[in-house]
Amino acid sequence: MNVYLLRHAQAEAGYPDGQRQLTARGRSHAQLLGEILRRSPDDLPGRILCSPLVRARETLELVGAAWSGEPLGEPEVLESLVPEGNPAEVVSFLDSIQEDVLLVGHNPNIEVLSSLLMSGERYRARLVVKTGVLLCFNWSPFLNHGETGPAALRWMLDPRGL
Numbered sequence: 001m002n003v004y005l006l007r008h009a010q011a012e013a014g015y016p017d018g019q020r021q022l023t024a025r026g027r028s029h030a031q032l033l034g035e036i037l038r039r040s041p042d043d044l045p046g047r048i049l050c051s052p053l054v055r056a057r058e059t060l061e062l063v064g065a066a067w068s069g070e071p072l073g074e075p076e077v078l079e080s081l082v083p084e085g086n087p088a089e090v091v092s093f094l095d096s097i098q099e100d101v102l103l104v105g106h107n108p109n110i111e112v113l114s115s116l117l118m119s120g121e122r123y124r125a126r127l128v129v130k131t132g133v134l135l136c137f138n139w140s141p142f143l144n145h146g147e148t149g150p151a152a153l154r155w156m157l158d159p160r161g162l
Contacts (some may be wrong), residue, residue, distance in 0.1 A: 009132040029159035034066025048100035051081035081105035117151035144160035
């Protein structure tokens with residue numbers, strides 16, 4: 001199955017953290033990323049989970065609508081995708097499904113989740129995931145002494161390079 005991890009696009013500074021919105025640059029990057037994906041052979045996954053924070057939801061709305069060509073419905077909210085959430089809970093959730101999934105969240109969780117998918121350990125496989133970056137993993141999980149992995153990184157898109 002394909003697991004897509006999307007870190008929210010660039011957001012404004014401010015407080016409260018959960019209400020921060022995307023900057024104009026962040027909105028532009030999210031739109032561009034979705035447009036590139038629309039021309040790719042990969043379809044928008046049928047299962048979409050998102051952090052409840054505003055900047056993640058805005059990123060998903062822009063990327064998803066451009067990728068699919070139509071406005072998205074309400075995504076499933078996964079509290080474990082918030083910045084202080086537990087990435088191991090996300091992996092447990094992924095163990096329970098067998099369909100392609102898009103997860104939209106924040107760092108440090110996206111980077112830790114990437115490592116968990118690739119190596120089964122939180123910090124063994126280090127990827128630097130900047131705002132607005134989308135990762136695609138092919139994941140065929142198997143249990144190995146209580147750890148799940150490995151996933152293969154298929155590709156990584158950074159809107160700054162598009």
